[in-house]
Amino acid sequence: MAHSAPETPAKVTMQSAETRRSHDSIWRGLLPLALGMVLALALQFVLPAIVGQYNSRIVMDIGIAMIMAVSLNIVNGMTGQFSIGHAGFMTLGGYTAAMLTYYGSLYMWGAPPAHGHFLGAGEWMMAGACIVGGLVAAGAGYVVGLPSLRLRGDYLAIVTLGFGEILRVVLQQTSKVIEDPAALKAAKWSQLFPPPVGGAIGFADVPKYTNLFWVYTFVTITVVVAYRLKNSSLGRAMISIREDEIASQAMGVNIARNKVLAFVLAAFFAGTAGGLFAHESGVIISPKDAGFQRSFDYVIMTVLGGRGSITGVMLAASILTALPEMLRDFEQYRLIMYALLLIIMMLVRPQGLFGIHEIWQLWPGKGTRTVQKKA
């Protein structure tokens, strides 16, 4: 289709953006990161005192949902592929991280419960484990992303769904958790297969290190990376794949590389989110977390937020995480209302809350022409 081919003006802005970036590139990355960490610290120390432990826990859940939804948006929103296996990456990362901290603690300190205080050794171990979990998930993302070179649309969705389901079944077949430090030290490497992560009943006794600071630090990293990606030439290449794959290929975009890259990146962040989730108090990770029903939750967040809009997706993640909690008193009707909301939303505002725009672009005067027209 002729009209979707990039026009010359777009190219000009792309170049000028690139020149600009070389000057203040470091600041543009680090400043938001620092601000985010300050905010995370503030949340950690102020929020529980104001809203209480229970509500703080919801805010933590919101943060994890944000990482999931924003990262899924790289695949679904930017490159326009359709993954419904995102919870699979999350769970894979979660199990990996949990295994590292659980057995690490057991080995070093002789007991799995939380070790050290705020920002103590235990928490740093958890943060490291989350990153390793992210890397393992990214590896899986590479493998799952490969079929996207041959498959598109719904077929790819089914492969990602199959990945989550296979992971779920495989995790059910894992063996019992080793609880005794002496037994751990005597264990042979062969006992790692199948990994001792609890089987169908789940992986209990993972040390509970996750707090608001760590969650929102990871949220910040995810959002900064996603935002910078969206406004980079790489991100624009990804968006062009969404708009028209064939035209984009004709413009010289390496479709294969970009699609797989999107998968790898999204899987990495999902893996870290899984790590945070596994170390959250009150959570026992179990194989059913990998199932596609949870993946749906994140797909719904990206769709409600608007594909490609990072702030929109974050808002949707907050609403959809908090809403079920608020409706807890109407337990029976909670999911019915949720479902109706979804259907009505698709009927009346199919482009999502913000469409492709960010929240500040909706402000009158600052928005693009299309936004003003809608307002």
Add this chain to the structure above:
Amino acid sequence: MSLLSVNDLWVSYGAIQALRGISLRVEPGEIVTLIGGNGAGKSTTLRTISGLLQPRSGEIQFQGQAIQGRAPHHIVTSGLIQVPEGRGIFANLTVDENLQLGAFTRSDRVAIRKDRERALELFPRVRERLKQLAGTLSGGEQQMLAIARALLARPKLLMLDEPSLGLAPQIVQTIFQVIREINREGTTILLVEQNASMALQVAHRAYVIEVGEMIMDGPAAELAASDEVRKAYLGAH
């Protein structure tokens, strides 16, 4: 009374105005052609008449009845049949099944069988391929099938969208011969073409459309002789 009359038709795709108030009429028994360049709005006109697109404003009358805004299958029932651009063959069905669908709105078995015989007489090559999947036909054969299928609907007005598109000159000749013959037997025809020279040869009257507006109309022979048309559409200098 005109068989078809279109009055001040406006059609848009989103923000893009495709038709800006075009008007045309087709009298019973005529071959009328609508010529114009790529993207002029020829197909849009036919798709709107058939009910596949909704006009923003304007009126379409067929046999004195306003038909704008009606569902495509209702319009077909009234005898206004279109052979769409790209032929609109169902590649997953056999040639025979494609023909059956042509008569979808009819139930008079005997008459259908008669019309089918007549259509296959006009296009003997289609008869040879009845049991084949329509997707395996050549482009020319598909166009023949598309016209044969349309005839099974007993059109009062047959609208053809670019029947010559992508076909070898020899096959184009055959197709245009058949169009003449169908018309001689009493079917009115509205022919949309980019191949203006062929179209002006068979048509009685012609309209010229350019970026959504009618810029000329008149007897086909007169238009073919006019400098403007010769320059723009017939490749003369």
Add this chain to the structure above:
Amino acid sequence: MADFAQTLMTALAIGSLYALIALGYTMVYGILKFINFAHSDIVVLGAWVSYTLANKILPMLGLNPHNPETAPPLWVGALILLSAMVACGLLGFAIERLAYKPLRRAPRLNVLITAIGVSLLLQNIGQLNYVFGASPQKMPALMPNIDLLRLSLPSGDGYRDVVIGLVDVMIFATSAVLMLVLEYLVFRTKLGTAMRAVSFSTDNASLMGIPVDRVVSFTFVLGSSLAAAAGFLYVMKYPGLNQPAHSIWVLLGLKAFVAAVIGGIGNVRGAVLGGFVIAFVEQFGAFYISSNYRDVYVFALLIIILLVRPTGLLGSPVREKV
């Protein structure tokens, strides 16, 4: 030998259930090009309507539905099956008109999300106390579990009995009849030709005078009633009836969907083939390798087939044009 024969029997019965459900997925995909995630919930509804009706009808005949001494006459089962098919057909019609039809020109992802919404809605309405409730029930037997045939076949060192039960045979026979009816409808009638035309191109179909909306509705009615039949037959075989939102139903639907994809989505005969392929891989894998991984075999097969033949076993390759 005996084990093989027994596994074969189970695979045939389960395969016909998968096939019945897969037909609904494949027909809707063929016409509207989206995965109808709410389809598995129609199966659930079919099962629960059957249960509800059985509990109403059996007492009228003086039978205790919870502890039937004698099985009711066969017409009771047939009546319940037909009622469930009609009820689900109507629901399928309503869902299409209310939720999907307004989105006919919307992006496919939106339709997919709507389908997920419809699925959630059906599950949770079904769980309400005054609908079906949120606890499992036991389906009363509607036919006597007679062993039609008892064969002694060699197994290992000795011999083992292989039983061909009435229930398995009825499942297979009912499904076969329904599939033949569908085959006739799709490939031998004017309406079926119209359905196939709509699935190829809705615009061109409407230029033939085909009322596209009515054909789409009819497809939903057809697919939904087949799903209802599958739900009925499923609880005949497995009387432990799980609550509407239980994940076992989702998995059942998912496997049927996989069957549709493996056979070549949009292809009616492919769905039936896929149903049996899936059941054979699952049942034989479970018996000869390990039953723990039975779901893995299905999804692994799916991924392999998609990579080797992206359009499925019987699907025709379609190239995207610029």
